[in-house]
Amino acid sequence: MPTQPADLASATASNARSGSADPAAALRLPHIESTADPALEQKLMLRLTPPDHGQHALGRLEELVLQLARIQSARPLPFDLLVFDSPQVVVFAADHGIADEGVSAFPQTKTREHVLHMLQGTALINNLAELHGFDLTVVDAGVASHVTLPENTKPRVPLLVRKIGYGTxxxxxxxxxxxxxxxxxxxxxxxxxxxxxxxxxxxxxVGVGNTSCASQLLSRLCGVPLADACGRDQKPDDNLIQNKLDVLFAAASRHRKATSPLEALAALGGFEVAMMTGAMLQAASERRVVLVDGFVAGAAALVARGLQPNVADYLIYAHRSVEPGHRLMLIHLQAKPLLDMELRVGQGTGALLAWPLLLTAQSLLEQRRANTV
Known part of the structure; x- marks a missing residue:
């Protein structure tokens, strides 16, 4: 059963009291360790290099193995093999006030519809999660309405209601x-x-209008011209794109003084972007492997890196989406996505399509261990 949202008015009042004159002072960031370990890398490079081949014969698969090994190396015993335990996929859902400006080809009600499909087990991500053994959780970070299933319908996956507001x-x-x-x-x-x-x-x-937030954060935090950062919607239309740009320029001008990661997140972001940012920071502090899905999740990664740079060591970028801004975002993140399949579906699809590459890295390291014993 879904959990119930807290009283939004009392929560806001409580936060305002605790934040005193500077609400940013209430932010408590977890400690995140760097994963740098040259000795481990040297050891694994000897194991990974195939016989009769030169170094780096495995290319980017080698890079993936080393990153995963660095993440999992902080154990009482010396690192040996990769272990993946109880993999999770978490989809954060929220709506955006900027959707009122006609920046999306879809009505805002689509956000709630997508959430209902996931809860009923009929979305693509449900199929992929079942295929790859992931537990799926949906989080209502700020959907613009109550999310309730039809009467006598039991949810197939849990819904966590952490609603900060009914849309930004x-x-x-x-x-x-x-x-x-x-x-x-x-x-x-x-x-x-x-x-x-x-x-x-x-x-x-998931959230109608969230590519507007991602474009704004990319532009503000990386200095990318807004016209280049602006992504296309699923039904490209010249008039829609021009209107979206005009709207984003107006918003960017209004909030031109919001330059720090937290200020930019508040002025130009979304509730689901903020919650993903917090989830990334916490996951990294627990030395979890973090698969970052697409353009909007990448925007959360930008904010997370701005708040805690060491989080970058734990982030694996699953794919490059069809959004033009996503390519520029990955360049600024100095990240190489595992896949480029021109996806535009969201909801974690790209992350789970990339999962077999992590399983390959795990198997490869195990096989090379057996061959070198």
């Missing part, structure tokens, strides 16, 4: 959320992660 405000007219709300969303994402088992998590999103 329209960033053209005001900040998308207050700093207090942004901090609350970050903490909520950390809390969600603390209560999930396993050492692998795939993080994804």
């Amino acid at each position: 405000r329209n960033m053209v007219l005001s900040p998308a959320m207050s700093v207090t709300q942004a901090v609350s969303a970050l903490h909520a994402g950390m809390d969600v992660m603390r209560h999930l088992p396993g050492n692998v998590v795939a993080l994804a999103d």
